[in-house]
Amino acid sequence: MARECDITGKKVMSGNNVSHANNKSRRTFAVNLQQASFLSETLNTKVRMRVSAAGLRTVEKNGGIDAFLSSTNDRKLTAAARRLKRPIEKKSCCAHDHRDGHHHHD
Numbered sequence: 282m283a284r285e286c287d288i289t290g291k292k293v294m295s296g297n298n299v300s301h302a303n304n305k306s307r308r309t310f311a312v313n314l315q316q317a318s319f320l321s322e323t324l325n326t327k328v329r330m331r332v333s334a335a336g337l338r339t340v341e342k343n344g345g346i347d348a349f350l351s352s353t354n355d356r357k358l359t360a361a362a363r364r365l366k367r368p369i370e371k372k373s374c375c376a377h378d379h380r381d382g383h384h385h386h387d
Contacts, residue, residue, distance in 0.1 A: 284312055287361040288336030288349075319346035321365075323372045328365060347373070 285292045291312045297305040313334040318327045328346060343349035350358070350366040351373070358366065 282331075284314060285331075285359070286312055286314060286333035286336045287330040287359055288332045288339060290359045291333050291335070321346055321369060323347045323369045330361065330365075 283292075293312060294310045296308060296310055298308045299305055314331050315334065315337065316329060317332050317337055318329050319340065320326075321328050322345065332340070340346055340349045343352060346365075347369055350362060350369055353362075355363055355366070
């Protein structure tokens with residue numbers, strides 16, 4: 282499983298450990314990945330994703346997973362997020378069409 286955030290697309294980066302004597306040795310900077318469950322109101326189900334702490338904060342700030350995905354451009358989303366976005370958009374567009382329960386014909 283790739284160490285990548287499903288929301289932000291953050292990946293492991295590499296750099297140097299630098300000692301007091303300025304000796305450099307290669308190291309990796311890991312992403313702070315957490316297994317998170319988001320409640321999708323549109324799909325009425327829990328969605329599990331591997332997200333970074335920053336990705337989790339981004340989703341919370343935007344008002345949940347549904348609001349985040351609908352307000353974010355597809356180009357900025359990872360493949361996992363785009364796969365989740367499709368059924369949410371499909372379901373929400375159908376909900377708008379039938380929200381009063383009957384159709385108006387003037």
